[in-house]
Amino acid sequence: MTSERVVRVVCHYRDASLLERVIATFRKLLIDINWIYGRLVNDAGLYEVYLGVKDHHNFLAAVLDLSKIVNVIRVEILNNVDLIDLRDKGIFNDLMHTRSETFIVYIPQIGSTKCYSWGEECG
Amino acid sequence: MVTGAKLVVEALKREGVKVIFGIPGLSNMAIYDELYDYISNEEIRHILMRHEQGAAHAADGYARITGRPGVCTATSGPGTMNLVTGLITAYWDNSPVVAITGQVPRAVIGRKAFQEADVLGVMQHIAKYVVQLKDAKEIPLWIKNAFYIASTGKPGPVVVDIPRDLLMAEVDDIVWADEPLIDGYKPFKDNIRDEDIDKAIDILVNAERPLILAGSGVMWSGASEELIKLSELLLCPIVSTLLGKAAVPHDYPLYLGVVGYYGRAEANMALLESDAILVVGARLSDRTIPTFKDLQEGGRRIIIINIDPTDIKKLPIDVDVKICGDVKVALRALLNRILNISHNSSRYNWISRIKELKEFYAKYYYVEDDEFGLKPWKVLKTIREVLPPDAIVTTGVGQHQMWIANFWDVLQPRTLLTSGGMGTMGFGLPAAIGAKVARPDKVVVDLDGDGSFLMTMNNLAVTIEENLPILVVIFDNRSLGLVRQVQRMFFRGRVVGVDFGSSPDYVKLAESFGAIGYDVGSYEDLKTAVRRSINDAITSVIRVPTYRGELALPTLPPGGSLKEVILYDVRKGS
Numbered sequence: 208m209t210s211e212r213v214v215r216v217v218c219h220y221r222d223a224s225l226l227e228r229v230i231a232t233f234r235k236l237l238i239d240i241n242w243i244y245g246r247l248v249n250d251a252g253l254y255e256v257y258l259g260v261k262d263h264h265n266f267l268a269a270v271l272d273l274s275k276i277v278n279v280i281r282v283e284i285l286n287n288v289d290l291i292d293l294r295d296k297g298i299f300n301d302l303m304h305t306r307s308e309t310f311i312v313y314i315p316q317i318g319s320t321k322c323y324s325w326g327e328e329c330g
Numbered sequence: 331m332v333t334g335a336k337l338v339v340e341a342l343k344r345e346g347v348k349v350i351f352g353i354p355g356l357s358n359m360a361i362y363d364e365l366y367d368y369i370s371n372e373e374i375r376h377i378l379m380r381h382e383q384g385a386a387h388a389a390d391g392y393a394r395i396t397g398r399p400g401v402c403t404a405t406s407g408p409g410t411m412n413l414v415t416g417l418i419t420a421y422w423d424n425s426p427v428v429a430i431t432g433q434v435p436r437a438v439i440g441r442k443a444f445q446e447a448d449v450l451g452v453m454q455h456i457a458k459y460v461v462q463l464k465d466a467k468e469i470p471l472w473i474k475n476a477f478y479i480a481s482t483g484k485p486g487p488v489v490v491d492i493p494r495d496l497l498m499a500e501v502d503d504i505v506w507a508d509e510p511l512i513d514g515y516k517p518f519k520d521n522i523r524d525e526d527i528d529k530a531i532d533i534l535v536n537a538e539r540p541l542i543l544a545g546s547g548v549m550w551s552g553a554s555e556e557l558i559k560l561s562e563l564l565l566c567p568i569v570s571t572l573l574g575k576a577a578v579p580h581d582y583p584l585y586l587g588v589v590g591y592y593g594r595a596e597a598n599m600a601l602l603e604s605d606a607i608l609v610v611g612a613r614l615s616d617r618t619i620p621t622f623k624d625l626q627e628g629g630r631r632i633i634i635i636n637i638d639p640t641d642i643k644k645l646p647i648d649v650d651v652k653i654c655g656d657v658k659v660a661l662r663a664l665l666n667r668i669l670n671i672s673h674n675s676s677r678y679n680w681i682s683r684i685k686e687l688k689e690f691y692a693k694y695y696y697v698e699d700d701e702f703g704l705k706p707w708k709v710l711k712t713i714r715e716v717l718p719p720d721a722i723v724t725t726g727v728g729q730h731q732m733w734i735a736n737f738w739d740v741l742q743p744r745t746l747l748t749s750g751g752m753g754t755m756g757f758g759l760p761a762a763i764g765a766k767v768a769r770p771d772k773v774v775v776d777l778d779g780d781g782s783f784l785m786t787m788n789n790l791a792v793t794i795e796e797n798l799p800i801l802v803v804i805f806d807n808r809s810l811g812l813v814r815q816v817q818r819m820f821f822r823g824r825v826v827g828v829d830f831g832s833s834p835d836y837v838k839l840a841e842s843f844g845a846i847g848y849d850v851g852s853y854e855d856l857k858t859a860v861r862r863s864i865n866d867a868i869t870s871v872i873r874v875p876t877y878r879g880e881l882a883l884p885t886l887p888p889g890g891s892l893k894e895v896i897l898y899d900v901r902k903g904s
Binding site: 224228267272274277279280325326 | 450451454455459460461462464479483512513514515516518519638639643644
């Protein structure tokens with residue numbers, strides 16, 4: 208089974224092409240995306256995107272490329288991540304009763320991170 | 331109150347723009363309406379190209395000569411889409427271009443409107459950045475931002491897409507940006523550490539067979555002088571990438587030529603025999619280093635200077651010293667350090683070996699005339715003898731580009747423009763137009779192939795109407811020669827889809843545009859035609875008949891090692 212890598216992209220939103228560029232960075236290096244979650248963090252346009260991607264020999268190249276895209280502030284590789292499936296926690300029980308489809312939210316429990324900004328390690 | 335279009339033109343003027351290459355249409359017409367006065371007052375020059383691809387290449391050529399962003403403009407839809415090839419060419423070669431594109435009004439965007447194209451969707455993958463404006467008040471800031479992004483860090487093209495209603499909108503409370511303001515952008519910073527400089531010097535001084543590999547970063551940072559000085563002090567030979575060729579005067583005795591897929595054999599061999607290599611401003615593409623095993627074998631020490639740290643980190647090889655920063659700054663740091671230490675770099679054996687390699691391989695290159703007509707190397711030598719040393723040369727892409735890579739002598743930095751990364755046919759003539767606009771005092775020559783020239787030759791008209799005398803030399807083999815060569819050598823000789831059944835009469839073609847045409851049959855004819863065209867100061871097209879079976883050699887087999895260099899056509903038995 209291919210292991211999964213999880214990244215968090217902190218970026219600045221101007222329009223939705225930001226998300227296209229984030230996704231395309233993986234696509235261009237032949238990396239599949241298992242899941243993606245993003246949201247506008249504040250009114251100033253700060254945006255965060257979490258992605259679970261299949262591990263791939265191009266993974267670091269994609270992270271480095273992503274780290275130097277205009278509007279991307281930094282990219283964090285989240286290591287030792289536990290993904291918590293909220294279905295198991297009973298939090299969405301009420302919602303699940305009324306919906307036929309499955310609704311899954313992954314909450315990364317982060318062990319350590321490696322961060323890149325414009326090609327440089329930043330913590 | 332001024333219009334958005336007025337803001338565009340005024341913002342461009344404030345960025346120091348003197349020339350715009352473009353074609354008007356419905357969605358950028360408001361910009362042209364404002365340009366009217368600036369053109370009339372001779373504040374800004376407009377060059378009407380004959381296809382938008384040419385406009386982007388011309389802006390690219392202008393940028394490569396001046397080091398400042400070249401500007402092009404196109405209307406929405408097909409106009410902007412026609413820029414794509416030119417912009418990706420600039421992106422792959424790190425050339426700063428700013429494209430101002432008109433877009434359909436916001437009220438109809440996304441509705442498959444007349445001449446609508448998804449500019450963000452397309453350009454975000456082939457340019458350094460693209461922005462679509464949402465408010466006319468943003469125009470001054472985003473024009474400034476575009477120039478900043480295009481020209482800082484690793485340079486590249488930036489597209490500013492402006493819906494037509496914003497160009498027509500009346501704006502008050504205009505805010506002119508003094509500084510760029512881009513969330514989430516920073517140019518790469520110089521991170522040149524003393525300990526890395528010390529380590530690099532230690533490796534280079536103690537190496538027995540050191541080598542410098544120069545890339546286009548040397549040209550962009552204007553560091554040719556520092557490069558040569560370092561080579562002299564270390565007695566360290568230089569090889570280059572195709573684009574790095576423009577950074578090294580070829581009369582420097584320790585320069586061996588272009589390394590790589592179509593590189594000179596002695597350059598490839600020197601790389602293989604070196605025990606330490608200093609890579610300066612090159613990203614080591616698959617064209618330069620077809621297989622990294624060649625670099626990694628033999629315990630060779632590797633030092634890399636690159637402004638983009640990701641270019642180093644992404645390499646699948648161990649790098650001994652990584653110096654992240656501007657090439658000129660880094661080379662000066664190396665020079666300062668080496669001047670402060672005592673060292674004795676005699677390197678008699680290594681320099682003798684370099685001389686030996688040069689002499690050995692020369693036998694294979696400089697074959698005199700046979701029954702197959704004019705020899706490309708001799709054609710280039712003949713032209714070089716007639717042109718002034720500071721003449722600017724552009725190329726198309728194909729066999730002629732490989733002949734130029736190996737047999738054209740660059741005598742001054744920044745006098746060779748070629749599409750290295752993207753390998754875009756049709757680059758030569760429009761890039762020459764951009765170069766001539768930038769440096770009207772220089773002789774500008776497009777050394778082209780017939781296949782390549784035919785792709786953008788409609789721009790000959792531009793050279794006449796704008797009084798931009800350019801010399802075009804066409805290696806005419808009536809074929810897509812490089813593809814033909816690969817079919818012959820590596821696809822079992824199954825030549826298909828490459829030979830032109832019909833080709834124009836280039837003399838008549840030139841004359842139809844108002845240029846002068848020459849058809850030469852000898853080196854002496856060629857010399858005369860080149861001299862005459864320079865003296866006449868009018869665009870000239872010189873057709874050089876070229877044997878269709880002529881090969882671009884040396885080469886490597888597909889995916890091959892630098893060790894597998896092919897030097898001659900085995901079918902000729904020579």
